[in-house]
Amino acid sequence: MLIVMKSDATDEQVKAVLRVIEDLGYRGHPMPGASRTAIGITGNPGAVDPSHFENLPGVSEAVRVSKPYKLVTLDLRSEKTVVQVGEATIGGEELAIIAGPCAIETRDQAFVVAEAVWRSGAKFFRGGAFKPRTSPYAFQGLGEDGLKILEDIRDTYGLKIVTEALDEAGVDLVERYADVIQIGARSMQNFTLLRRVGKSRLPVLLKRGLSATLDEWLLAAEYIMAEGNYQIVLCERGIRTFAQHTRNTLDLSAVPAVRRISHLPVIVDPSHGTGKNYMVTPLARAGVAVGSDGLIIEVHDQPDHALCDGAQALTLAQYQQLVNEVRAIHEVIVPAPVS
Numbered sequence: 001m002l003i004v005m006k007s008d009a010t011d012e013q014v015k016a017v018l019r020v021i022e023d024l025g026y027r028g029h030p031m032p033g034a035s036r037t038a039i040g041i042t043g044n045p046g047a048v049d050p051s052h053f054e055n056l057p058g059v060s061e062a063v064r065v066s067k068p069y070k071l072v073t074l075d076l077r078s079e080k081t082v083v084q085v086g087e088a089t090i091g092g093e094e095l096a097i098i099a100g101p102c103a104i105e106t107r108d109q110a111f112v113v114a115e116a117v118w119r120s121g122a123k124f125f126r127g128g129a130f131k132p133r134t135s136p137y138a139f140q141g142l143g144e145d146g147l148k149i150l151e152d153i154r155d156t157y158g159l160k161i162v163t164e165a166l167d168e169a170g171v172d173l174v175e176r177y178a179d180v181i182q183i184g185a186r187s188m189q190n191f192t193l194l195r196r197v198g199k200s201r202l203p204v205l206l207k208r209g210l211s212a213t214l215d216e217w218l219l220a221a222e223y224i225m226a227e228g229n230y231q232i233v234l235c236e237r238g239i240r241t242f243a244q245h246t247r248n249t250l251d252l253s254a255v256p257a258v259r260r261i262s263h264l265p266v267i268v269d270p271s272h273g274t275g276k277n278y279m280v281t282p283l284a285r286a287g288v289a290v291g292s293d294g295l296i297i298e299v300h301d302q303p304d305h306a307l308c309d310g311a312q313a314l315t316l317a318q319y320q321q322l323v324n325e326v327r328a329i330h331e332v333i334v335p336a337p338v339s
Ligand code: PEP
Pocket: 102, 128, 132, 183, 184, 185, 186, 207, 237, 272
């Protein structure tokens, strides 16, 4: 159920609707928009009787939701969500560039890359302190020591820090040091983790699972929103197919597909999406051309010696070239109207 308030509804009238929702034992999610506020209802085991709301002051209509998700949809919020991270944004007019090494390896390595990311004008630095590796014997990240390096990078350059949490204890730590919590592709359906980040005050960057359909991905975002965290960025990072020429198949059609359904910003990760250095820049250009709100790019000062994902890492010079190219494309992109 979705309660659409009249455009002139007062805050008191919105609160009164929320009280009725709570009295029924459900949770209300008010989404103020430019023209009106809509209120999503979650926690109801079955259909909600619209007559509870239809005659309340300020209510325009009570609408049944037929889609499997409620809060992520444009029905609830017709304007795009702009995720605000301090003075930086994702989903606004600016193209968000999130760049850095796959893993924080050493303080020196992280600072050399951060300097280049800062020089490029990007607002976000990414680097893993907790790495989800296929092999238990591969480098797993520096843990809290890595987070401390990330914190120092924020203090030095003013870059916003994006880093992955693998589990609930990891979220407690990431909340202490970072600005955005990344949920990796392998964790997209870790539902207890999704619920935990749903209770966080930090925005969440939610990667698409390796074999996730659009509905599964949006439902993962719905888990987070249902807990009250509405600051979510979706990230297309490639899916498993039969292709042998890439690590994953970057599904750029996901960008307009998400746009048609959801108000959440969506960004593209051409690094994991291709797994190959020479493909990252062309696919980054394509990602921006298709309407992505941002890019997540892996960069390393010495890709040949990277402890993680070296084959897809750009050198510092390649990275700067990519930024120049995608900015030029972004300038000529006119955002498509939502239809
Ligand atoms: C990463 O960002 O380094 C990462 C592990 O990504 P993904 O979860 O998309 O594989």
